[in-house]
Amino acid sequence: MIDELRTERLLLRPLTLDHVDDYFRVYGDPRTWEHLPSGRHTSRGESARAIERSMLSRRVYGFGHCAVVLREPVPGLAAGSFLGSAGAAMLDVDAWNLGYRFAPEAWGHGFATEAAGVALAAARSARPETPVTARVLASNTASVRLLERLGLQPIWRGASSDAPSGPDDTTHLERLIFADRSISDETLDAVIALG
Template identity: 30%
Template sequence: MTSLETPRLLLREITLADAPGILALDSDPRVLRYVPNQPITTLAEATKIIDYIRQQYERNGIGRWAVVRHDTQEFIGWCGLKLVNDSEVNGRTNYYDIGYRLLPRHWGQGFASEAATATMRYGVDVMQLPAINATVMQDNTASRSILEKVGLHMQGNFIEPDGSWWCWYEWSNTMLP
């Protein structure tokens, strides 16, 4: 699988060596505030997440990438495209979803936008995807701003079985001028 570079970041395959970083992400209530996941507490749980992502690489040729800072070589989170083909969201399946998750100490510095922009370019220019979608909890204004900044447009709202309100975002090549 390809890796991507931006001026400040390397986006590369997630490996088992990233388990401590995945554990830090998915055990932090601030990170999970706007996602439906339950916190994890062990490296074994982080390894299961990595195994799932690595299976996506093999099955679909794409999956979330580790986000690493060039200056410190530090794992700061993940970003990337995922083919949603093993579940249904908002009545849909078999679509490409852009997503990102960063450790809180790296929020507010433009890293998520930088990684998401590179990911969108890859999806559009390299993979030549006809559409890219995203789902975000309605109250997550920071994430919604990033999606809009990288070219996605809100197409509507939906309610998850737990009663939470979500937004459905989309970019498609029919939206080009």
């Protein structure tokens, strides 16, 4: 089980319910959901459930999402600041889903690339036989570039459906799926179906 990860500037610690207020501050901020407004957390309970899923992933698969904390101060941010989260969650198929989200005040420092890179390495270390995937909206060019910098390859582009089936359905939006290796058609179909 992976406990704490370190980079030159960041600490990544397993998320716990002690992080719920900070997590909700980031995940409830509309600015962090510019490309997918319907994904924004609207309650602390929603953030708590996301953290609980990450805690379960860590217990069962050895890794989950982490709180990303600044080790040393940078202009405008104090040491110990909760910047956001980064990590990987096991999907219902045998594949990781790499993800990250950062507070707006942390943008523009390269923290997402740094944290996602160490999270990618941790997922590979926890289960080397399991592919790492990442889903991103095609309109989110910053995340597309980040995944390319990490060396992930685009393996699919499109929409899971022609039209939304309800107000929270986003499967009609164009997405890209990246992976660190070839994956089976069955796994790809399951990742596409997630929207």
